[in-house]
Amino acid sequence: MDENDRSIAGFTMAGHALVHWFETSIPIFLVVWLAEFDVSVALLGLVVALGYAPFGLGALPGGILADRYGTKRLILYCLAGMSLSFFVLSIAGSIYAIAAGLLLWGIAASVYHPAGLSLISTGVEDRGTVFAWHGIAGNVGIALGPFVAATLLIFLEWQLVAAILAVPGLLAVLYGLTATFDPTAAVEDEVAAGPAEALSVSELLTNSRALFASAFAIVFVIVTFEGLYYRGMLTYLPEILHGLPAMDTLSVPDSLDGIEPADYIYVGLLVVGMAGQYAGGKLTDRISPAGGLAGLFVVLAVLAVAFVPVTSLGLGAIVVLCGVFGFFLFAIQPFYQNAVAVYTPPDTRGLSYGYTYLGEFGLGAASIAIAGFVLEGYSLATFFVLIAGFAAAGAVLSAALAAGLARVLDSKRTREI
Known part of the structure; x- marks a missing residue:
């Protein structure tokens, strides 16, 4: 891989790991929330669905936004939004605040996959290798999210755990702001550099x-x-x-x-x-x-x-x-x-x-x-x-x-x- 490939790989690997870090840590909080807010499993399941539903349904508008505003900018917004959502959870005092935090997470997280994979497909020459490392990073997040959340909950209150889990997302934003790369290096002869004009209906x-x-x-x-x-x-x-x-x-x-x-x-x-x-x-x-x-x-x-x-x-x-x-x-x-x-x-x-x-x-x-x-x-x-x-x-x-x-x-x- 050349320097541009490595820069894109590092940026997207961080984003992919953190999307799944947040995603798989949410179920660990369910047992705690059931006891904390004294709600039924059905109601809490509906609340959690508010977070997971936009994660899939928001992928299409996320892809449109990636073409319009540029992939790097959208991924940074995604990371900041996911971190903010967990800070909202950390100060939640009701089941309604939990629902708001999870809904914010789902909306923010939904844009990552279309933006991240679009960036790799247009900016990376050694696409297969970067897809491989990108996938591995996602699996790291899938495994570490619930493990870290469950371990911290043994010793700390759930509000503090939610805040701690948000910190890596903020660090990734700082890292992303310093990352430099050409997002269209692999397709410069096929498409003009820079984001596209806004699409009409x-x-x-x-x-x-x-x-x-x-x-x-x-x-x-x-x-x-x-x-x-x-x-x-x-x-x-x-x-x-x-x-x-x-x-x-x-x-x-x-x-x-x-x-x-x-x-x-x-x-x-x-x-x-x-x-x-x-x-x-x-x-x-x-x-x-x-x-x-x-x-x-x-x-x-x-x-x-x-x-x-x-x-x-x-x-x-x-x-x-x-x-x-x-x-x-x-x-x-x-x-x-x-x-x-x-x-x-x-x-x-x-x-x-x-x-x-x-x-x-x-x-x-x-x-x-x-x-x-x-x-x-x-x-x-x-x-x-x-x-x-x-x-x-x-x-x-x-x-x-x-x-x-x-x-x-x-x-x-x-x-x-």
Whole structure:
């Protein structure tokens, strides 16, 4: 990587880690808030949803803003907004103030993925490597957020913990203000430097129609199926692991009373995911995005089905399967991120990633409701078959894209123009 690549990598890695640092620390506060404000689980769940909903739904306007105002500026606003939201939480005296803080967090966090990935796709020459390190940084935040929050809550009041968690975001803002790089270094011949003019409604609709009349339409659906698989598995896997008889054979020291053995396996899965992110990012330089997606979706489908027999086996088999699953679950992410860069024009890259993460985090979250219904009314095997079906659908679409569907769509679009 050259100096510009390294500067963008450092800036976006800090942003990606902190988005997930804040995101995964929020559930740790739930138990404390239930006792503090004496509210029902249903009401608090609704309040927390106010934070998570904009995280996915705000990705599309975030992508539009990235194209308009520039990616670096938007990421700095994102970091400052997330930190401010946790300071709001630290002084919250009611459930309504908690709701306000979480809503602010969701709005601020929603712009990161379209802005950060757009910056990498237009500013970085060694894109695959930076996608890999960017993904690893996200996994670091995913693992450290709940770990640090839970550890601090053992010793400190939750208000102080929320304030402490906000500090890294402010430090990242200071770091970002000093970072210098060319955000369009990789596409200088394709797009003019600097932010685009503000899009009118008609221009937004025109650009959106152009995107969805191209191969990006297939990429969008592929990413949505990945989001359905990702959200469904990661939301319910901890609960599933907790209920397995094999977990009774794994004990923890008395000093760690209250920590479920399954939690160690789940955190380990996320840590292994860092290796998957790196391997997937490096492979994007050697394998076409569509071909890589097709192969990895097949692996993920097989792994989901494999949970059916393995959950009845011993602890060792479960640990190994979770490790392999964590590796491939995160190895696929650099491939769909790169697919967006390959199948979209540079001057609509922010809009493209906005739609991408609307599919990943917004539409993908539907599997939480779908899979929850299946788990409650049907067998565990049915749940894993459902999840495998999401991956199978992604594999079919990715194989079609690899077989030349993109050329067919682009040829049709050219004839229509």
